[in-house]
Amino acid sequence: MAATPEGTPIWADAMFTDIEGAKTFYADVLGWTFGEESTEYGNYTQAYANGKAAAAVVPPMPGQEGQSQWCLYFASSDAAATAASIRENGGEILMEPMAVGEFGSMCLARDPGGVVFGVWQSGTHQGFETTMDQPGAFAWSEIFTREPNTSDTFFPAVFGFGQQQMEDDTMDFRLYTLGEGNVVLGRMLMTEDFPYDIPPWINVYFNVPDCDDAVAKATKLGGVLRFGPMTSPFGRFAALSDPQGANFSVIDTTTTEGEMPKLSDVS
Structure with missing residues (x-):
């Protein structure tokens, strides 16, 4: 392998x-x-x-x-x-x-x-065996930070990431890439909308066949809906906290809406 x-x-x-x-x-x-x-x-x-x-x-x-x-x-x-x-x-x-x-x-x-x-x-454990498009699989991840310049310097220095900035005046969002533009990770600025008692973190997304159904199941079991559901060019997604406080997101990548955002390479 x-x-x-x-x-x-x-x-x-x-x-x-x-x-x-x-x-x-x-x-x-x-x-x-x-x-x-x-x-x-x-x-x-x-x-x-x-x-x-x-x-x-x-x-x-x-x-x-x-x-x-x-x-x-x-x-x-x-x-x-x-x-x-x-x-x-x-x-x-x-x-x-x-x-x-x-x-x-x-x-x-x-x-x-x-x-x-x-x-x-x-070693013998090679990590995820699932592919990102399978229900229940890891699908995506984003760094949420109040210090974007710090992450934009640190992670590329350690892992050799390239960077692409989303051309959007409403948010500061960047993509980290490997090799020939293979996108592997997002980076989002935490604005004042995020309470200051919430520390920075990496949010993981898991693939689901129906975002709204997953949200309904999560909240019925004591989870908390933090954002969404919202349909984007990447899929319909929602941010949740599980009953023990762990943050995660769900995304249905088959349900999309809108045009893909424009990106510019960062030297």
Whole structure:
């Protein structure tokens, strides 16, 4: 299998105090099934969409209890070297690079603007087995930050991203690319519309066959609708928080409306 290009979103997981509650919620909203808890690795439990690895849930380690949140991991051929680059570019390592058995190696980090993310060097675990167009699969992700210039400097320096700016006077939105313009990640400025007690984060989107139906299921189970549903050129999407406070979005990529935005390359 060809190596995943450096900097590609490769995996997502989240810590939940109530693992069974999280499994019930995401099974209903995203159609996930779950594997056996891996007691050797802190009861890490993999989620599957149509039998393919889509994400994972895990209880918090002692002393790390707090609000649940999804964490996005970027591919690396050498987690230790990526960690060194993160430090060199002003980031902070929250969890030092460590081997996870034969599955691979990981670290957790924070950019200088406060955005938390992970790094994954694949071993036997190659990351997402799903493709983005499948129900329940990881579909997209966006950095939400109050310091866009910081992210626009840091992430390209660490992962070699190219950049394209959306030509829109109503928002500051940028795309990060790899290779020949392969778009892998978005970056959104958090305006004053976002309460200041909300920290910056990377929002993950999961594909659903019907956005409105997914929202209805989520809110019925105690989730909170934060934005939408709204139809865009990319799909019909909505932003949610699950009952334990983890933010995520759902998107139906088959329902689109409007013209694709104009983009300009950033040197």
